Amino acid sequence: MSGADIFTAANKRISVEKCMNNSIKTILVSPHSDDIAYSIGGSLLQDFFMKPILMVTVFTRSNYSPNIKTNDIEISSKIRQSEDIEFINKVKIDYQSFKFSEPPLRGYSHNNMFECNNPALDPIYSEVYNSLRKLIKSYPCELIVAPIGLGNHIDHIMICDICHKISRENNIKIIFYEDLPYALWVTLNQIKLRANSITSGLQPVKIDITTKFNDKYNNIKLYKSQRWIFQILIKLHSLRIGMEDKRFLELIYPTNLLRYFMCLFTNKCTRATFFERFWVDKGVEDEYSFSCT
Ligand SMILES: [Zn+2]
Numbered sequence: 634m635s636g637a638d639i640f641t642a643a644n645k646r647i648s649v650e651k652c653m654n655n656s657i658k659t660i661l662v663s664p665h666s667d668d669i670a671y672s673i674g675g676s677l678l679q680d681f682f683m684k685p686i687l688m689v690t691v692f693t694r695s696n697y698s699p700n701i702k703t704n705d706i707e708i709s710s711k712i713r714q715s716e717d718i719e720f721i722n723k724v725k726i727d728y729q730s731f732k733f734s735e736p737p738l739r740g741y742s743h744n745n746m747f748e749c750n751n752p753a754l755d756p757i758y759s760e761v762y763n764s765l766r767k768l769i770k771s772y773p774c775e776l777i778v779a780p781i782g783l784g785n786h787i788d789h790i791m792i793c794d795i796c797h798k799i800s801r802e803n804n805i806k807i808i809f810y811e812d813l814p815y816a817l818w819v820t821l822n823q824i825k826l827r828a829n830s831i832t833s834g835l836q837p838v839k840i841d842i843t844t845k846f847n848d849k850y851n852n853i854k855l856y857k858s859q860r861w862i863f864q865i866l867i868k869l870h871s872l873r874i875g876m877e878d879k880r881f882l883e884l885i886y887p888t889n890l891l892r893y894f895m896c897l898f899t900n901k902c903t904r905a906t907f908f909e910r911f912w913v914d915k916g917v918e919d920e921y922s923f924s925c926t
Pocket of ligand 1: 664665668789
């Protein structure tokens with residue numbers, strides 16, 4: 634169940650031994666196929682992270698591919714993994730995946746997979762923890778990049794919790810990314826509360842991805858099995874982070890409203906600024922010369 638596939642950026646399957654010997658510095662942990670492209674695809678294109686970089690997708694056994702008319706788990710899982718591989722080839726990072734099942738295949742209903750408050754109660758928790766710990770410790774990894782767990786999706790809060798635990802136990806730095814599209818379900822204040830519930834002192838770091846946003850957007854479209862509305866939601870969140878500091882009157886000025894509307898539903902994004910946001914501990918902030926906002 635937890636066997637891992639390893640691919641290089643050139644899409645060649647390589648041996649575990651060879652991969653164990655390479656010098657991965659940053660590990661991006663993706664609960665599902667698409668989470669990294671959606672949530673931090675712009676920062677990745679801006680060379681924000683120390684290379685070499687490995688993306689690890691954890692729950693890849695899936696029947697969720699709404700744009701592909703199939704109920705076949707094998708077909709759906711294969712399509713979703715091929716989308717991930719197309720993405721890592723575009724951004725030139727290494728890739729590894731585990732074969733853990735998504736919640737509906739573990740007996741969760743659509744509603745109760747968003748209702749769990751303690752991910753450690755999920756019977757799969759220990760196996761995911763052991764697999765991820767083994768993988769992360771097999772590299773000279775200096776930074777774990779994990780989801781912050783917005784939207785309370787059981788897999789996202791489980792990966793957040795496990796990565797935080799592995800980071801503390803092994804003294805590896807960690808930063809948390811805002812999960813998209815789930816970030817749109819919560820207010821910016823609720824995101825802050827979630828960050829504080831993980832550890833007090835996490836600070837937001839905004840990354841201006843405006844110059845790379847079109848490339849990020851094109852990479853998001855590689856995930857053809859997923860809903861197109863996700864693309865709009867991701868754009869909306871990138872815009873709203875940038876609007877945080879603006880005055881209300883400035884936001885609702887008619888020409889501005891028209892501009893935001895055009896930007897959301899067309900490619901005409903004049904004078905729009907796009908951001909991704911991370912939550913970072915003070916020590917990590919100093920070392921990576923982030924400037925908290
Ligand atoms: Zn996900």
